[in-house]
Amino acid sequence: MTKIEAIIQTSRFESVRDALKEAGIEGMTVTEVRGHGRQKGHTEVYRGREYSVDLLPKTKVELVVADRLVETAVEAILKSARTGKIGDGKIFITKIDEAIRIRNEERGENAL
Amino acid sequence: MTNAPPLDSLRAACAAGREALRGEFQARGDALATLAARTALADRTLASLAASLFPSAPPQVARYCLVALGGYGRSALFPCSDLDVLLLCADARAAEAVSAPGAALVRALWDLGWRAAVTSRLLEECDRFEQENPEFTISLLDSRYVAGDAALAAALRQKILPALAARERTALVRSLEEMTRERHEKHGNTLFHLEPNLKDAPGGLRDFDVACWATAVRELSRQRAWTAPESGWGGMLGESAGAAYRFIAAARVFLHFHNGRDDNRLTYDLQEEAAASGIGNAGSRPERVDEWMRSYFRHARAIVRLEKRSLDEAGTRHSLYTAFEEWRARLSNSDFSVHHNRVFCQRPAALADPAFLLSLYEFVARHGIEPAVDTEASVERVLGSGAYAAGWPGEPAAAGASLRGILVRPGAGVALRAMHRVGLLDAVLPEFRAVDSLVIRDLYHRYTVDEHTLLAIEALHWLRNAAFEPDRRFAEILAEVEQPDLLYLSLLLHDVGKGMAGEDHVGASVEAAGRACARLGLTAYERDLVLFLIRNHLEMSMTLQRRDIFDPDAIRVFSELVAVPERLKMLCLLTYADIRSVNPEALTPWKAEMLWQLYAAAANHLARSVDGARITGSAASDRELIEVVRGSSALAALAKPLAAFLDGFPRRYLKLHASEEIALHFELAHRLEERLVAGETQAAEAQLRERRGQYEVTVVARDRPRLFAGLTGALSAWGMNILKADAFSNRSGLVLDTFVFADLYNTLTLNPEERGRLLGDMEDVAAGRHGPDAAPHPRRALHGPRARSRSAVATQIGVDNGCSATSTVLELVARDRPGLLHRISELLADSGCNIEAALIDTQGEKAIDVFYLTRRGKKLEDGEAAALRENLLHGLEQP
Numbered sequence: 001m002t003k004i005e006a007i008i009q010t011s012r013f014e015s016v017r018d019a020l021k022e023a024g025i026e027g028m029t030v031t032e033v034r035g036h037g038r039q040k041g042h043t044e045v046y047r048g049r050e051y052s053v054d055l056l057p058k059t060k061v062e063l064v065v066a067d068r069l070v071e072t073a074v075e076a077i078l079k080s081a082r083t084g085k086i087g088d089g090k091i092f093i094t095k096i097d098e099a100i101r102i103r104n105e106e107r108g109e110n111a112l
Numbered sequence: 113m114t115n116a117p118p119l120d121s122l123r124a125a126c127a128a129g130r131e132a133l134r135g136e137f138q139a140r141g142d143a144l145a146t147l148a149a150r151t152a153l154a155d156r157t158l159a160s161l162a163a164s165l166f167p168s169a170p171p172q173v174a175r176y177c178l179v180a181l182g183g184y185g186r187s188a189l190f191p192c193s194d195l196d197v198l199l200l201c202a203d204a205r206a207a208e209a210v211s212a213p214g215a216a217l218v219r220a221l222w223d224l225g226w227r228a229a230v231t232s233r234l235l236e237e238c239d240r241f242e243q244e245n246p247e248f249t250i251s252l253l254d255s256r257y258v259a260g261d262a263a264l265a266a267a268l269r270q271k272i273l274p275a276l277a278a279r280e281r282t283a284l285v286r287s288l289e290e291m292t293r294e295r296h297e298k299h300g301n302t303l304f305h306l307e308p309n310l311k312d313a314p315g316g317l318r319d320f321d322v323a324c325w326a327t328a329v330r331e332l333s334r335q336r337a338w339t340a341p342e343s344g345w346g347g348m349l350g351e352s353a354g355a356a357y358r359f360i361a362a363a364r365v366f367l368h369f370h371n372g373r374d375d376n377r378l379t380y381d382l383q384e385e386a387a388a389s390g391i392g393n394a395g396s397r398p399e400r401v402d403e404w405m406r407s408y409f410r411h412a413r414a415i416v417r418l419e420k421r422s423l424d425e426a427g428t429r430h431s432l433y434t435a436f437e438e439w440r441a442r443l444s445n446s447d448f449s450v451h452h453n454r455v456f457c458q459r460p461a462a463l464a465d466p467a468f469l470l471s472l473y474e475f476v477a478r479h480g481i482e483p484a485v486d487t488e489a490s491v492e493r494v495l496g497s498g499a500y501a502a503g504w505p506g507e508p509a510a511a512g513a514s515l516r517g518i519l520v521r522p523g524a525g526v527a528l529r530a531m532h533r534v535g536l537l538d539a540v541l542p543e544f545r546a547v548d549s550l551v552i553r554d555l556y557h558r559y560t561v562d563e564h565t566l567l568a569i570e571a572l573h574w575l576r577n578a579a580f581e582p583d584r585r586f587a588e589i590l591a592e593v594e595q596p597d598l599l600y601l602s603l604l605l606h607d608v609g610k611g612m613a614g615e616d617h618v619g620a621s622v623e624a625a626g627r628a629c630a631r632l633g634l635t636a637y638e639r640d641l642v643l644f645l646i647r648n649h650l651e652m653s654m655t656l657q658r659r660d661i662f663d664p665d666a667i668r669v670f671s672e673l674v675a676v677p678e679r680l681k682m683l684c685l686l687t688y689a690d691i692r693s694v695n696p697e698a699l700t701p702w703k704a705e706m707l708w709q710l711y712a713a714a715a716n717h718l719a720r721s722v723d724g725a726r727i728t729g730s731a732a733s734d735r736e737l738i739e740v741v742r743g744s745s746a747l748a749a750l751a752k753p754l755a756a757f758l759d760g761f762p763r764r765y766l767k768l769h770a771s772e773e774i775a776l777h778f779e780l781a782h783r784l785e786e787r788l789v790a791g792e793t794q795a796a797e798a799q800l801r802e803r804r805g806q807y808e809v810t811v812v813a814r815d816r817p818r819l820f821a822g823l824t825g826a827l828s829a830w831g832m833n834i835l836k837a838d839a840f841s842n843r844s845g846l847v848l849d850t851f852v853f854a855d856l857y858n859t860l861t862l863n864p865e866e867r868g869r870l871l872g873d874m875e876d877v878a879a880g881r882h883g884p885d886a887a888p889h890p891r892r893a894l895h896g897p898r899a900r901s902r903s904a905v906a907t908q909i910g911v912d913n914g915c916s917a918t919s920t921v922l923e924l925v926a927r928d929r930p931g932l933l934h935r936i937s938e939l940l941a942d943s944g945c946n947i948e949a950a951l952i953d954t955q956g957e958k959a960i961d962v963f964y965l966t967r968r969g970k971k972l973e974d975g976e977a978a979a980l981r982e983n984l985l986h987g988l989e990q991p
Contacts, residue, residue: 010706011660032702045910046712047925047960056662057706087662 001096001109002070003062007033008081008089010059019080020063023072027112028063037090058089064096066109117164117220122157126224129153133191134369141389141396143362144188151187154195154226155180155258161220162259165213175202176210177260179268181231185254186324188361191368192375195221195228196251202235202264227374235264239272241280246287249276253328269338277332284329285427292322292419300696303412304559310364311376315412317364319419320357326419326426345418348492353418356411359392363408366391378408380555405551409560413549417533421485424454448475454484463494466506470514473527473536480523483530491534500539511540512632519600525570528604532562543624544604546611558695561610567693568603572685582704586688589681589711592955594804598638599682602645603689622647637770644679645686652687656706661713670710671717675767680718684711718764719923719962720915722949725763757781760843762949768838777848780812784846788814796878798871806835807860808852809871813878815847818941820950822877823849824934830870831857834933837952851952856930905958907988911977919948919964920972922980926988928959936961939987943980945972 008016013030020028034055043052065073074091082088101111133153137146162178181196183189199214201207214232221228231248241249252273257265277284296314299305303315311317327341342350364376366386378386387404390396399407443450447458447468455476462468469491476483483491499505518527531537538545547561559567575587593599605628609620625646629639651673659666674680687707692699727738738755757778758766766774780797787795796813811823820839827834836852860867876882905927912921926932933952940947940963949964965972965980972980 009660010656011658014658032700034702034705044709044712044716045923046716047955047958051712053662053709057702057709083660085660085663087660 001064001099001112002067003064003094003096004070004073004077005092005094006061006077006081006089007035007058007091008061008077009083009087010057012081012083012088013059013061015080016061016077019076020073023069023076025063025065025069025073025076028061031060031062033058033060056087064099064112066112117161119220119223122160123224126153126157126226130191130225137365137369141362141391141393143358143365143392146365147188147190147361150189150191151180151184154184154189157221157224157226158195158197158217159259161217165216165220166260167209167213175206175261175264176200177262177264178258179265180254180256180258181251182254183321185251185256186321187256190361190364190374192227192371192373193368194374195226197228197230197258198252198255199230199232200235200238200260200264200268201232202261204234207232207234235268235272238268239276241276241283243283246284246291249280249284250287250325253277253325274332274336274338277329278336281329281333281426285326285423288322288326288329289423289427292319292423302559302563303409303416304563306555306558307377307379308408308412309376310360310367310378313412315409315416316376317357317360317415319415320353320360323353323415323419323422326422330422330426341422345422347489348496349414349418349421352411352414356414356418359407359411360415362392402551402553405553406549406560409549409551413533421488424485427452443479443481445475448472450479450481451484453481455479455481455487456484457487457490460487460490463490464497464499466504467510467514469494469536470511470518470540473531474514474517474521476530477518477521477523477527480526482526488530488534491536495535495539503542504539508631509633512634515540515632516597516601519569519604520597522573522576524573524600525566528566528569532566541604541628543608543628546608546624548611550611552610556694556698559693561607564693565604565607568606568689569600571689571692572600572603575688582701582708585708586685586704588955590685592953593681593685594678595638595641598634598641599645599685602642602649602682602686605642606646606649606686606690618647618650635770635772637772640770641679641682645682648673648683649686649690652683652707652710653691656703656710661706661710664717667710667713667717668721671714671721674714674718676764677715677718679767680711680714719951720912720921722762722764722951722962723916723919723964727758727761727763727766753782753785754778756844757842757846761840761848765840777810777812780810781846781848784812784814794879794881796875798874798878800867800871803852806852806854807832808850809874811847811849811851811874811878813847813849815841815845816880817946818938819847819878820849820947821934821937821941822882823851823874824937826870826873826877827851827853828931828934830873831855831859831930833928833930834952835954837933837950839947839950841948907985909981909984911972911981913971913974913977916964916971918971919966920977922963922965922977922984924959924961924963924984926959928954928957932959932988933961935988936984939984940965940980943983944968945980 006016010032017028020026034057036054036056043050045051061077063073070093074093077091098107099109099111100107129149130153133146133149136149137143158178158180166176177200179185179198179200181198183193184195184197189195197217199210199217201210211232214230218228218230221230238249238252252268255265255269255273257269295312295318299309299313301314303313305313309316323345324341327344328338331337331339331344342354345353363378363386366389367376367378367382368374370382370385383405384401386392387399387401390398391404392407393399393404447462449456449458455472457463457472459468463472472483472487472491494500504511518524518531521527528537531540532544532548538548544562544565547565550561552561557564572590575583575590578584578587590596602625605625606621607617608624609617609622612620612624614620622643625643626639629642634642651670655661655666655670659670661667671680674683684707688699688704691703691707735755738758758774769777776799780799784795784797787797796811798809798811800807800809802808809827813819824834824837832853833856834851834853837850839847839849841847855861860870905925907926908924910923912923915921924936937947944967945963945965946967946969947963948966951962953960967976
């Protein structure tokens with residue numbers, strides 16, 4: 001099993017969700033996050049007051065999938081989240097040792 | 113002497129009895145019958161056990177009895193509720209005699225499957241109010257004889273408790289209030305939960321019990337006699353609360369049977385099942401789950417109302433002296449008095465007058481104090497009298513003005529809820545009836561639509577006292593809104609379409625709001641603003657979620673939609689309140705930050721794009737706008753001159769001003785043209801009007817150097833503080849300047865004849881009739897209220913040569929003070945700059961000005977712009 005963590009533009013979230021659904025992946029955890037990578041943010045002035053936008057709002061999508069679905073999921077995210085501009089986000093992939101469904105204690109891929 | 117109880121036969125009887133209860137409820141759905149039947153089963157069991165376990169000594173030796181308490185005492189024993197029993201003894205000797213049998217009774221009850229709690233007390237102990245255990249004394253109010261010495265139970269019921277209630281009335285009612293407050297607090301002080309607890313949540317059965325107890329205490333202390341609580345309620349409220357009790361009790365019986373334990377949480381899934389089984393409905397009629405939940409919330413609301421009223425009545429002690437004292441209270445006036453933190457009407461008969469009726473709620477909104485029970489009863493009598501059957505009997509526009517007055521008061525939420533409770537809000541605004549208790553059934557919308565709406569209005573009022581910095585930013589925007597009443601009215605109507613047929617709730621809300629605005633007497637400009645806000649109330653949320661708000665194109669598209677800063681401010685606040693009141697977690701700091709950034713980006717875009725889009729007679733969209741203005745002006749025949757007048761103004765001009773105002777500006781321009789054609793070389797037209805406590809002067813003149821500086825100087829000379837201004841010019845060189853100013857010294861207010869003189873000065877300056885030396889000399893108003901301010905606002909000046917194709921945009925923020933704008937415009941004129949457009953605003957102590965500048969018809973060079981910035985910084989430092 002593999003965990004895929006994608007930090008994406010909030011405006012692309014609906015496309016990403018639809019693309020994953022189309023690829024047969026429906027379970028996910030979504031979080032409102034803020035941060036920056038190479039896109040460092042900027043400073044805005046409103047009515048004479050400076051406010052720095054150094055941590056940009058993003059959406060984090062986390063999903064754990066069977067290993068055979070990893071490439072499909074990554075492909076779906078890449079295609080649907082990309083605008084070609086700085087700030088499109090990143091994908092992180094990690095191996096998962098075990099998954100347990102709390103309700104009935106099913107384990108492994110059956111619990112996904 | 114005691115005998116072993118026949119446990120086997122009792123066990124079989126109990127099991128059979130429970131099965132019968134379940135079958136009977138499934139067949140008939142009669143919750144009250146189920147409660148009574150389980151109570152009877154418990155009574156039989158208890159009597160049988162008592163007969164076996166307790167000593168058969170003569171009563172004079174061991175006087176004791178078993179008394180049912182709590183729900184069991186009320187004969188309302190739910191399928192999985194505990195059995196509360198009092199073992200009441202006449203004296204210590206009796207208590208000793210029944211001690212061991214009492215313990216055996218508890219064991220036997222548990223063996224038989226009853227979750228029983230048996231409390232032992234002497235009769236004299238029941239005559240004390242236990243401060244540390246008020247629940248016990250309150251539970252005695254439900255006491256009912258089951259077995260043993262009936263005379264002992266009668267002594268408790270007929271002698272001890274009436275005397276105790278009379279003596280301890282205040283403490284008992286306070287305990288009830290305190291226990292209720294704590295319980296409600298545990299449930300977030302709202303009856304609106306996605307999965308409500310049918311017993312303990314506000315509007316649950318415990319609140320109904322509290323109403324019964326409060327009524328019992330009141331009646332016992334008044335009459336020293338027991339009466340049925342319902343007889344003390346009477347009227348519609350008693351009926352609706354009775355129906356509410358039956359409905360919610362049925363749902364709780366259903367839950368107990370379903371869960372097999374005393375679990376009172378009506379879960380999301382079980383709501384579906386209960387609705388499909390028609391639980392609580394006449395004839396167990398199945399219903400759609402959203403409609404069934406709508407019934408639940410209506411019933412819960414009726415119970416909360418009954419509970420509040422019962423506590424109020426039980427706690428209030430009328431005396432002529434107190435009433436007289438309160439009459440003198442600070443908040444009271446000749447129409448309304450405040451007594452025990454409730455509003456009383458001094459002339460109930462006058463409530464028949466619709467205007468007076470609404471003035472009661474204006475008073476409530478001003479002070480945030482609930483109407484008293486008696487006052488509400490009087491209002492209900494008026495509303496039920498038939499005069500309101502065919503609609504609002506008073507002048508609708510006057511009702512509109514009152515409603516707008518209520519909406520802007522700090523206690524608007526209290527007043528609107530009180531109006532909604534008695535049906536007055538529906539009478540003034542029938543459109544709101546469609547969303548009464550309307551459920552949006554998903555896990556996101558926690559509240560019914562009416563509750564969401566009222567919470568949204570309260571969220572904006574709450575902003576005024578917000579301490580948290582992110583909220584303060586929105587509070588500052590709210591303080592700048594010119595007509596907050598229209599914002600609140602838009603919130604009140606923004607979701608009414610959800611209760612109407614069709615999929616497009618926004619469209620339905622707009623249609624309904626259009627009817628309401630026409631009826632309530634809004635002007636065309638006000639109506640357009642309200643409808644714009646309602647039509648676009650989801651736009652900012654959508655833009656946040658579906659667009660990249662750091663993409664200039666996305667900001668441009670959104671800014672073009674709102675077009676003017678005032679609309680942007682109102683839409684932003686409406687969005688803030690709308691999201692915040694969906695559920696307590698909906699407006700995350702993340703979302704609030706996104707909303708703020710979108711607002712700031714759009715506000716900056718609007719300030720920096722004034723001259724980007726100008727009206728041209730050739731564009732179809734402009735022709736359409738011009739037609740709208742022409743259609744609403746008295747100058748319909750003058751299509752060509754009107755188009756020529758507007759040609760070259762920023763497009764925003766058409767949205768900044770109502771059609772009537774544009775028509776008026778055109779009249780001024782038309783008169784000026786006639787004078788110029790007639791040969792006057794130095795002519796100008798000006799007009800002054802009072803507007804919401806401030807003054808507004810509009811000047812139309814031919815453009816010439818130092819015109820703006822001259823006009824601001826004239827106003828300064830009169831001691832006027834300019835709060836807002838805009839300056840535009842059209843393609844033929846006609847300048848239209850509008851100044852909103854505060855009359856710091858009340859010159860115009862106290863001397864109306866001075867208004868003509870001020871206008872004359874403005875016209876003289878605009879027409880160039882004053883030479884440079886004869887122009888009014890600006891007053892160095894260092895002694896005005898603002899001049900004394902110690903607030904530190906650093907002067908900041910930004911120059912942008914990129915955002916406009918034809919002008920250099922200069923943004924300036926400085927501490928506001930009389931004469932500031934004149935000083936700035938003089939410095940600009942001294943630098944040889946021409947003001948193509950200006951947007952002047954103040955926010956508290958801060959002046960925020962944007963100028964579109966050219967020199968010799970072109971943008972400033974980068975070096976010139978930098979030098980101008982330095983000049984201004986230096987010039988504004990001078991006293």
